[in-house]
Every structure is written in C-alpha cells, then in structure tokens.
Amino acid sequence: MKLLNRAGELLSNEGPSALSLRRLAADVNTSTTAVYSLFGGKPALLDALYDEGFRRFGERLAMVPETDDPVEDLIQIALTYRESALQDRQFYVVMFSKVVPDFMPTTETYIAASGTFVPVVKTVQRAIDNGSFLPDEAPEVIGLALWSICHGLVSLEIYGILPPGLEIAPVFERTVRASADGWRAR
Amino acid sequence: MKLLNRAGELLSNEGPSALSLRRLAADVNTSTTAVYSLFGGKPALLDALYDEGFRRFGERLAMVPETDDPVEDLIQIALTYRESALQDRQFYVVMFSKVVPDFMPTTETYIAASGTFVPVVKTVQRAIDNGSFLPDEAPEVIGLALWSICHGLVSLEIYGILPPGLEIAPVFERTVRASADGWRAR
DNA sequence: TTCGTTTTATAACACTGTTACGATACGATG
DNA sequence: CATCGTATCGTAACAGTGTTATAAAACGAA
Numbered sequence: 532m533k534l535l536n537r538a539g540e541l542l543s544n545e546g547p548s549a550l551s552l553r554r555l556a557a558d559v560n561t562s563t564t565a566v567y568s569l570f571g572g573k574p575a576l577l578d579a580l581y582d583e584g585f586r587r588f589g590e591r592l593a594m595v596p597e598t599d600d601p602v603e604d605l606i607q608i609a610l611t612y613r614e615s616a617l618q619d620r621q622f623y624v625v626m627f628s629k630v631v632p633d634f635m636p637t638t639e640t641y642i643a644a645s646g647t648f649v650p651v652v653k654t655v656q657r658a659i660d661n662g663s664f665l666p667d668e669a670p671e672v673i674g675l676a677l678w679s680i681c682h683g684l685v686s687l688e689i690y691g692i693l694p695p696g697l698e699i700a701p702v703f704e705r706t707v708r709a710s711a712d713g714w715r716a717r
Numbered sequence: 718m719k720l721l722n723r724a725g726e727l728l729s730n731e732g733p734s735a736l737s738l739r740r741l742a743a744d745v746n747t748s749t750t751a752v753y754s755l756f757g758g759k760p761a762l763l764d765a766l767y768d769e770g771f772r773r774f775g776e777r778l779a780m781v782p783e784t785d786d787p788v789e790d791l792i793q794i795a796l797t798y799r800e801s802a803l804q805d806r807q808f809y810v811v812m813f814s815k816v817v818p819d820f821m822p823t824t825e826t827y828i829a830a831s832g833t834f835v836p837v838v839k840t841v842q843r844a845i846d847n848g849s850f851l852p853d854e855a856p857e858v859i860g861l862a863l864w865s866i867c868h869g870l871v872s873l874e875i876y877g878i879l880p881p882g883l884e885i886a887p888v889f890e891r892t893v894r895a896s897a898d899g900w901r902a903r
Numbered sequence: 904t905t906c907g908t909t910t911t912a913t914a915a916c917a918c919t920g921t922t923a924c925g926a927t928a929c930g931a932t933g
Numbered sequence: 934c935a936t937c938g939t940a941t942c943g944t945a946a947c948a949g950t951g952t953t954a955t956a957a958a959a960c961g962a963a
C-alpha cells in the first residue's frame with residue numbers, strides 16, 4: 532500500500548506534524564477520501580503505523596542471538612532497543628508517546644505490540660533458571676524494570692531532555708548493567 | 718493570571734486536546750487575542766504551563782526530608798516523583814512528552830526545569846560520600862539512571878502501556894530499590 | 904451487459920492557530 | 934486635569950486541519 536509507505540516516510544523524514552491527510556494524499560496522487568475507505572480515518576492510519584513500528588522493533592529485538600549468558604543477552608537486547616529506537620525515532624514517538632492527541636491503539640494492535648516484550652521476559656526467566664537472578668521476583672517484573680530503563684533513557688534522549696555534553700551511549704550501557712546487577716544473586 | 722489557571726484546569730481535567738485557544742478564551746470571557754498579547758501564542762502558553770508544571774514538581778521533590786540514609790532518601794524521592802506525576806498527569810505529559818507537535822520549551826525555561834534534577838544528584842553525592850555507593854561513577858550518571866527509571870515506569874503507566882492487572886505501586890518501589898542496589902558498594 | 908460493491912474526487916463543514924486592523928483601556932508625563 | 938503612548942482586547946479574516954455527504958468512476962460477479 533503506497534499510502535502507508537508514504538506515511539512512514541513523512542513520519543520519519545519530517546515528523547508527525549508533517550503527516551496531514553491532504554499532504555499525504557497529494558504525495559501519492561490521490562484524495563484524502565482514500566485514507567477513509569482504505570483505513571477508516573487518521574487514527575486508523577496511525578494505528579497501522581503503530582503496528583508497523585512495533586513489527587520492526589520486535590524484529591530487531593528478536594535478532595539478538597541467544598548465548599549461555601542470559602544476563603549479557605539482556606544487556607544486548609537493551610542496546611538493541613536503544614539503537615532501534617534512535618533509528619526509527621519518529622515511529623518510536625508514535626508507539627510510546629502521545630504525538631497525536633487522543634490517539635489510542637486498538638486493543639488488537641496493542642496485544643500484537645505486547646509481543647515485543649515476550650523475549651525480554653523469556654531471557655529473564657533463563658537468568659533465573661541459571662541462578663544469575665534471584666527467584667524472589669516474577670520475571671515479568673524484572674523484565675518490566677529493564678524495559679522501563681530503556682524507555683526512560685531513550686525517550687529522554689529523543690526529546691533532548693538529557694544534560695548536554697553527555698556521552699549517552701556509554702552511560703546507557705553502564706546504567707543498564709547496573710540495573711541488571713540490582714537483581715543479581717549475590 | 719486567569720488564562721493560565723484555566724489553561725491548567727483544562728489541561729488537567731480534559732487533556733491537551735481540549736486546550737484550544739477559542740475554548741480557553743471563551744471560558745474566561747475574553748478573546749484569543751489576549752493569549753497573543755499576554756503570552757505570544759500557543760507555544761508560549763505551553764511554555765508557561767511547562768514552567769508551572771516543573772515548578773510544582775520541583776516543589777514536591779524538594780519537600781522530601783533529608784535523613785542520614787541517603788539511599789533511602791533517593792527511594793523516597795522516587796516515590797514522590799511517581800505520586801506527583803500521577804497527580805498532575807496532564808502537566809506531566811506536557812513536560813515529558815510531545816503532546817503538542819513541534820513544541821519545544823525555551824532554553825530559559827528548560828534550564829529552570831533542569832533545576833528539578835539537582836536534589837537527586839546531591840542526594841546521590843551524599844550516598845557516595847557515605848560509602849553507600851561506589852565512587853566509580855559520576856553522581857550525575859547515577860542520578861540520571863534513577864531519574865530514567867522513574868520516568869520510564871511512570872510514562873508507561875500514564876499511557877496505559879503496562880501489562881494489565883499489575884499492581885504498579887509495589888512494583889515501582891521494588892524496581893527502584895533494585896536499581897539503587899545496582900550502584901551499591903558490596 | 905448488468906448489477907452491486909468498493910473506491911475515488913469534489914466540495915463543504917467545523918474546527919484549529921495565527922494575524923491584520925481598529926477600538927478600547929490604562930498609566931505616566933506634561 | 935489633559936494628553937499622549939503603550940498595552941490590551943474584539944472582530945474578522947486567512948490558511949490549515951480532520952471529517953463527511955454526495956456523486957462519479959472503477960471493478961468484479963452473475
């Protein structure tokens with residue numbers, strides 16, 4: 532579908548505010564009505580982009596190889612999280628921020644998006660089975676903690692709210708490692 | 718200024734999309750031009766709200782008492798962070814998310830907002846001096862890590878992206894404690 | 904071909920932020 | 934007190950947005 536591709540381009544190249552239906556329709560030589568018959572409106576279009584964003588995201592996270600050191604695997608997943616987000620930052624803000632007021636993903640696409648989180652929980656489970664992490668805490672909780680650190684740091688970075696002059700990449704890695712250490716058996 | 722108060726109310730009660738200049742002007746029996754002569758436009762109004770939001774935020778964080786256990790103080794700051802954000806969640810999304818496309822705070826108000834972060838760094842410094850945290854890492858980095866965890870978890874919570882049926886408050890606290898433990902001397 | 908459904912284009916509606924223009928109000932200066 | 938200058942305000946218009954009613958066109962099946 533040309534409309535969806537162009538919408539992704541507009542979003543990536545010029546940001547959410549450039550994604551107007553008239554602009555989008557003109558770019559692919561059609562009319563705004565097409566968006567309504569094919570998707571159902573702008574929220575539905577955003578929903579499709581949301582879905583596409585999580586698809587790419589999940590693809591990249593799933594490509595992180597599985598070693599016999601699950602904690603190190605988590606670190607690599609986290610680093611991949613950041614790289615993916617920065618690579619598709621306009622998609623990222625659609626997925627994790629409120630660029631369009633009142634936009635909420637369909638529960639259907641939301642559930643599909645939640646699948647992105649599964650590999651993290653599985654890796655945490657391996658770390659627990661491994662004895663690296665204490666079994667006191669549910670793997671979902673530990674996974675959520677690591678997920679939140681990634682999300683928090685990356686969104687602060689994308690929005691430019693981080694202290695200036697800070698070399699973010701190494702700080703990100705050390706932070707993730709420190710947080711993982713917090714769950715470690717000792 | 719009645720305009721700013723009403724803007725805050727609209728933002729808090731009905732969300733960012735209800736904050737239109739005509740609506741706002743009508744609610745205080747004036748005209749949209751007032752916003753332009755008094756503030757300079759909608760971005761400038763948002764800037765004022767941004768400032769107000771960080772002022773409240775910083776006030777609450779500064780109210781956390783200082784004990785002789787700086788690590789515990791950090792935990793309390795984090796819990797206060799979450800409570801404050803949830804209490805003024807509409808302000809929070811203006812401060813930390815992109816509810817209005819292309820809105821960026823003035824560097825002036827941005828610097829003022831950065832002051833909110835100072836108590837965190839100071840408390841981390843006390844924890845390092847105390848011997849609770851290793852001196853290997855700059856206090857800004859540790860502070861940023863804790864700050865990011867708060868931001869990440871809270872924004873996921875506000876946007877409803879968290880796993881349903883999850884009791885968030887205790888998870889939040891355990892997560893923050895685990896992350897603080899990650900920096901601990903051992 | 905003919906019928907029915909889907910997709911499309913045009914145009915309008917209601918809404919948004921913004922601004923030019925003129926009127927009003929206010930405060931300090933003469 | 935009068936006058937001037939500035940700041941504020943109201944009306945109206947402009948350009949842009951998402952959305953929708955209506956009608957035309959395209960397409961596939963009978």
